[in-house]
Amino acid sequence: MIDHAHDLASVQAATERLLTAVGALDNAAVTQSSRLPGWTRGHVLAHLARNADALVNVLEGRPMYVSGEARDADIEAGAPRPLDVQLADVRDSAARFQEASRAPQDWSRTVELRNGITDRAARVPFRRWVEVELHHVDLGIGYELEDLPADFTEREIDFLARRFSGHQDVPATNLVAEDGRSWTTGGGAEGGPVLVEGPAADLLGWLAGRRDGAGLRVKGGALPALPPL
Template sequence: MMDHVRDLASVREATERLLAAVAVLDNAAVAAPSRLPGWSRGHVLAHLARNADALVNVLEDRPMYADAATRDADIERDAPRSPADQLADLRNTADRFLHSAAAAPADWTRVITMRNGVTDVAARVPFRRWIEIELHHVDLGLDRELEDLSEEFTEREIDFLAERFAGNLTVPPLALSTPDGRSWRTGRTDGTPLPVTGPAPDLMGWLAGRRDGSALKSPDAPLPLLPPL
């Protein structure tokens, strides 16, 4: 069950961790490669700031981004900024998001439109922001790994990604599980599901495109190539 108030509290905590990690970076560290192919840490930080702006747009019933080209251009524009400018932008946009969420209309069940026409309920927007902060903090390659994320976050993110890939005709039927007995179904609904087992952080990392799945067990067939998120 979604609890946007609790998720907003988690967003605040994750934001403070991120800001503390970014506050010690120098010019060379910001310009260094992140774990995302083709992106520096500056790209990741710029994306996080612009994502906060975009989610404010969603909460206030405006298009998330003007268009894909503008989104990409804004990230490229902001990536080379100084550490001080990156930190200030991150802090200001995070505050703006939290203020907008606090002032949002009371109907958290209303349908909102995300990027590429994807729809969701307003109550999931705080969780979506939490995802952005936690995964991209790991992408920075600084002080945080997938194993450091809370069990609650990891399980909910697997739920979210399994739901996202459910019914996708390019993904074979999958039966995901952890050694402690948690399980998910995703992919196509036809045929016998391919069993994929492993620690929850590794399952999440594979579904989110952060790990190659080498830590997972799939005895019946090789792991499929998942479509990009």
Template sequence: MLDHARDLESLREATERLLTAAARLDNASAAAASRLPGWSRGHVLAHLARNADALVNVLEGRPMYPDAATRDADIERDGPRPLDAQIEDVRATADHFQRVAAVPADWARTVALRNGVTDVAARVPFRRLVEVSLHHVDLGIGLELEDLSDDFTAREIDFLTERFAGHADVPPLALATPDGHTWRTGRADGTAATVTGPPADLMGWLAGRRTGSALKTSNPALPVLPPL
């Protein structure tokens, strides 16, 4: 069961961890490459700020972004800023999101995200938590996927396998972790290939953060997953 209030508190804590870690950087290290191809750490921080604005739009019934080109242009514009401007922007926009999400609302309503994706409003705080947590890892400043909570990792695998379920470009897959958690995803037709491994590695592969080299599969190779 979704608990948006609990997720908002987890989000507040995760945002503070990220800001505390980012404040230890300097302008040169903020301009250095992140773990995301083509993005500096500044681009990651700029994206986090603009994503907070975008999710406020979602909660208030507006389009998440005007269009993909505007989203990308805003990140390119803001990515080269000095570190103090980046941190101030991430903090201010995060606080704004928290204030908007604290307003009493119909959390069971359907909201529109990017690329025609819809979800219930109650999941939006968790989606923001995912952005903050995974992009903290992307900064390459100390946090790893293994440091994220078991509950977070299982919920994100739930979400990602649901997103890929029925996808024409994803073969049928049966995922499992050593502790017995299982998921099905991909096309419904055909025999499912098994993919097994630690939760952090499964999540990292599904989220495009890891190659899957730590996973085992019954097929000769892991499939290449399409972008989300």
């Protein structure tokens, strides 16, 4: 069962971890490359701030972004800002998201995200939690997939496994973590079932496009090529 109040508290804790870590950087570090191709750390921070505001739009019944072009332009414009401005923007936008989330509302309603994707309002806080945690890793400043909260890792693996379930390009695939937790995904392409085993962090990294799967053990075929998120 989705607990949006728990997820909002987790978002706040994850945001504080990120702000503390980023606060130890300097202006030069913000201009350096992140782990995301073509993005500096400034791009990642600008995206995090604009994503918080975009999710406020979602909760308040407005389009998430004016357009894809406007979203990209805002990130590009925000990327070169100095560290103190980046920190203030991430902090202030996060506060706006928390404020909007505390407003009385029907958490069971359906809301619209980007590209026509819909979801329950109650899942919006978890989606924000995903943004903060994975992009903290993307900054490449010492926070790794292994450092993510265990409950977050399990839920995000489950979310991504469901996302790829039945995908026409992914064969039937069974995922098994070292502690015995398991998931199924794919099934829309010929072949399989493929068994993919390994640490939960590596499973998440592969599913989320953050790792190439080198740390995983594969049986029954090759490691499936996953479509972009």
